[in-house]
Amino acid sequence: MLGTISRQLKxxxxxxPLLFFIxxxxxxxxxxxxxxxxxxxDVCWDRKNNPEPWNKMAPTDQYKFFTVNMDYNKLKKDRPDF
Structure with missing residues (x-):
């Protein structure tokens, strides 16, 4: 497999560049x-010790990859404790 790729690259x-970007x-x-x-x-790997991981998230925890104009430090808790 690598021999075929190296032969074609030569x-x-x-x-x-195509191989590099792919x-x-x-x-x-x-x-x-x-x-x-x-x-x-939303993903739970350990159901026995942590069955609902979304309830343990604080409102100031950032779990999104990218947010526009959002300051997580100023958010307040808007849900009850379970």
Missing amino acids: SHPALI GGGCAMSMSYLARLAIRNP
Whole structure:
């Protein structure tokens, strides 16, 4: 497999940027999926000790990847404790 790729890259050097950007896109998508699996409060890996992880989130915790004009430090709690 690697021999075929290296042979084609030697004969067609214009494929090097294509391979670089496709590899970078795959790496970024895998890292984003890993972040979603670890940091998202909707995902529960341990149901026995933490069955509802979204209830333990404070209103000042930032779990979104990107927010526009949002200051999490000024938010107040708007839900009851369970």
